[in-house]
Amino acid sequence: MPNEVEAKILVVDDEKDTEVLLRQRLRHEIHSKQYSFSFVPDGEQALEHLQQHDDVDIILTDLNMPVMDGMTLLEKIPDVSPNARTIMVSAYGNMDNFRVAMNHGAYDFLSKPIDFQDLKDTPGRALESLQEARESERMRSKLDVIERELNMAQILQKHILPTSFPTTDEYDVHANMVAAHSIGGDFYDLFELDRGKIGILIADVSDKGVPAAMFMMASRTLLKACAACSVSPSQVLGQVNFMLSQDNEAMTFVTLFYGIYDPETLEFKYTNAGHNPPILVLPDQEPKLLAPTGDVALGIDESLQFSEKTVTLEPGNAVVLYTDGVSEAERKGGDMFGMERFIKLAHESSFESAEQMTDIVFEQVATFVEGNEQSDDITCLVLFIPPTGSDSAVKSNSESESDSADNSRTVTFPNRLEEIRTVQNALEEFTEQNELPTDVAYHLQFALEEIVTNVISYAYKDDEEHEIKVIFTKDENSISIEVIDDGYPFDPLEEAPGMDSESSLEDRPIGGAGVALTKQMMTELKYKREGDCNHLLMIKKF
Amino acid sequence: MDDHLFQLNAEETNGILIVHVSGRVDSVNAEQFHSSLATTIHEPETDLPVALDFEKLDFISSAGLRTILQVAKQLGGNQQKFALFSLTASVMEIFQLSGFDRIVDIHDSRDAAIAAVSQ
CATH class of the missing domain: 3.60.40.10 (PPM-type phosphatase domain)
Structure with a gap:
């Protein structure tokens, strides 16, 4: 959550109630230094404030105010605070005004009486978009530096x-x-x-x-x-x-x-x-x-x-x-x-x-x-260690496996973290029915959770609901679990986070250890992309 | 929501905070677990040594391991002793495989854990 940096919000409204309401409703966010607020009663004072404070992130402004109204203010904001996001607030039903406001560069709008949840969500969204914009700006200038750094690092590595x-x-x-x-x-x-x-x-x-x-x-x-x-x-x-x-x-x-x-x-x-x-x-x-x-x-x-x-x-x-x-x-x-x-x-x-x-x-x-x-x-x-006598012979010994499935079960569930329970319960039933040893059941639960969590967290780039399909199969002396999702190409075995330098040990899924442990617990793990789906196959022999 | 699949019960014995953990800790409830555990640990007015009883902890995933590591680090930074005891064989194996048994103090019994943290 973006509480590393306190977001500065300027509220422009001639109604005193707004200040009371905001301080009340967002007291947790204010207390935890997520947001800090300044209040001014009209557009002109807002501009003065912006001229003196170039660090305002979000401007929450009413439309109807004395001295200078919201729409006039909106037009002038880009000149003083080009990086701020403006959210318009006005009486419910005034849709024409909103449309004009949006066309003049407002980021979003809130209607009065202010909806409690909207109030929490809207500044958050504006802030995210602001941070993204700033981040991409920063990244662009960093990219060529990184390229040069990489070359240097490669030379260092070779030299040692x-x-x-x-x-x-x-x-x-x-x-x-x-x-x-x-x-x-x-x-x-x-x-x-x-x-x-x-x-x-x-x-x-x-x-x-x-x-x-x-x-x-x-x-x-x-x-x-x-x-x-x-x-x-x-x-x-x-x-x-x-x-x-x-x-x-x-x-x-x-x-x-x-x-x-x-x-x-x-x-x-x-x-x-x-x-x-x-x-x-x-x-x-x-x-x-x-x-x-x-x-x-x-x-x-x-x-x-x-x-x-x-x-x-x-x-x-x-x-x-x-x-x-x-x-x-x-x-x-x-x-x-x-x-x-x-x-x-x-x-x-x-x-x-x-x-x-x-x-x-x-x-x-x-x-x-x-x-x-x-x-x-x-x-x-x-x-x-060089041989003193003769050489070694070549022997081959390849394993063969039958893959006839005598027991299989398929579970589908939506890509939300709390839905993992569905598939966890199904696996528990499956392992109990097949009377698998406790340690095998535990390993399967651990691996399943690890892979499914990674898929839910990293394979999707939209907010749509997707279906994840999991197939359990029992063979004579092994269990296989196949996880199929229609997300972006994503191989949890390779791309699960954990090796990035940005986060501390605490912020990583224990240094990628979750996936590393899964690799240790399963006999075999295979990823493939087939059509528009990721397939991850885990096999546990026992 | 049925996410409270874990339970915490705390008791104070001879200046040691013992927290009995039961149920499962996984990616769905790890955050909740972390905050409940942090609240429980910081409830006593003084910074007591902490021992977690894992006898009834049925399942822990990597998300849960991470939480334990975070708590261990926090307490370590605060000079508070911290230990785990009575882990089931399966949970112990997870700690061993991840190498975390070398980082977190783990004991077979309640008495051993109490002895270790009260030194």
């Missing part, structure tokens, strides 16, 4: 990335990053540490553009300094987090994976601070995701302690670090590269160096997206 990689008999590291047009804040780094150890890290800053680049620089410098002092990833991240969290008013944060490989013990010790789990590629075996250490992104809470886990790497193993730009790379129609494909690729690729593996990932992603414009940075870093 290492471009030469160590290759020894014991390990081989390679990495690459392809920046998106509106840079997303990815970076990677590597540190050659004492006793032949190597530290590797990959990170994704929550912000975009210049703020992200600045935060990235700070993170990267702190990491470099702390990494040199300790061989414990959790200690390093603890220290960096402590420093990043202080004075972090914008609540920018960075998800980060940091691991240290010791060729002597073959141990890889790591801490995962809210980042995508790296893939451990094993010859002759299914790849695994490195188990999370349960740590939160850096920059949020300075008091956090971090933990670490250790895996033993063997010759022929590779650890593939990546950012969500890889797993969420999207082709036209909304299909995502996805973890399943990524893991399969890691499994089936044969490679003899970290560089080869890195190249394969980028090639495969490029082939997959079919030239679709990249919306996020794509970053991948590979640590490869």
Whole structure:
């Protein structure tokens, strides 16, 4: 609500009652500093007031007044206060006057006796239109500045990335990053540490553009300094987090994976601070995701302690670090590269160096997206332990699913937030009928609410009523929920707010965490645009 | 409207404000929940430590999580201790998945929460 700035309203009326009424009826708005009022009895004094106060937002004027009437005043307002919006007030039924007033540039009108609700709504509307006008003016002049800033940020980002990689008999590291047009804040780094150890890290800053680049620089410098002092990833991240969290008013944060490989013990010790789990590629075996250490992104809470886990790497193993730009790379129609494909690729690729593996990932992603414009940075870093003996074999193991539905239910409801109850209740019934476990039911409720709320809040640009359709389907060992709406093309998986720099952590849907949590809870999420409708399919296996 | 799907009951024990929360907190009623909780917390004249009893909280969505985080930050800024206790397994999982269990003080029992906030 626009209570950041108090709106200044000038009331022009010769009737004393108006002042009493306004002060009475809008006392909450006045008290909460939404509105402040000044009162003058005629047009001439109004002009004097406007000449002395150039910050009046809204002029609420009567038509019939002594000295100078409302219509004359209206004609003179543009000369003194070109930015103010004028609302005409007059006795009910005087429609001709209103028409003339509107033609002379009045923004809106109120009829007397003043309707209570109108009185609350009309200045609000005028104010919104005023703010929009001012905002678009401001944006125009800001746009080219932003364009220049973006270029600068992109250069900064490129410059901090290492471009030469160590290759020894014991390990081989390679990495690459392809920046998106509106840079997303990815970076990677590597540190050659004492006793032949190597530290590797990959990170994704929550912000975009210049703020992200600045935060990235700070993170990267702190990491470099702390990494040199300790061989414990959790200690390093603890220290960096402590420093990043202080004075972090914008609540920018960075998800980060940091691991240290010791060729002597073959141990890889790591801490995962809210980042995508790296893939451990094993010859002759299914790849695994490195188990999370349960740590939160850096920059949020300075008091956090971090933990670490250790895996033993063997010759022929590779650890593939990546950012969500890889797993969420999207082709036209909304299909995502996805973890399943990524893991399969890691499994089936044969490679003899970290560089080869890195190249394969980028090639495969490029082939997959079919030239679709990249919306996020794509970053991948590979640590490869060269084999001492023979190579790995290629095995394929594809999953097959039947999609025959034996139980399905469709619910439709209008796009109002309170209507979510309808579909929530329907889902509750559905999960009870199918005797689903409580945790599955909870996850489905959580995900459904998240997606539907986002659709209602962001997919519509008009005030019309729209219908949202939700289909629940139960298969043998999975439940799918499809949400269909006829709003503007909107993919909640990508576009739900949360990564903008303008709002503080409190104002975001917890840093996009709502959608992020949904992704964790569901086995599969797919968005597609079909005809004039958005389709979001969620599948939960159990 | 039937949006009051949550209920708050407050009690004061040994200088600690315990608020029993029941029902569900989601995007439809998160704002209402926030303001009711803020009113309840600021009702006592002194700034007491606050412990929220989540035993009967059946469902919380991301909008609800955000509210808890806001309250935690507000109280933190005011040097008031704040803890949650007796979360159901499902609600606890949401806190764990989001990593908020590391940010908000969470305890298994009422006694543990009271002990933590009265330090």
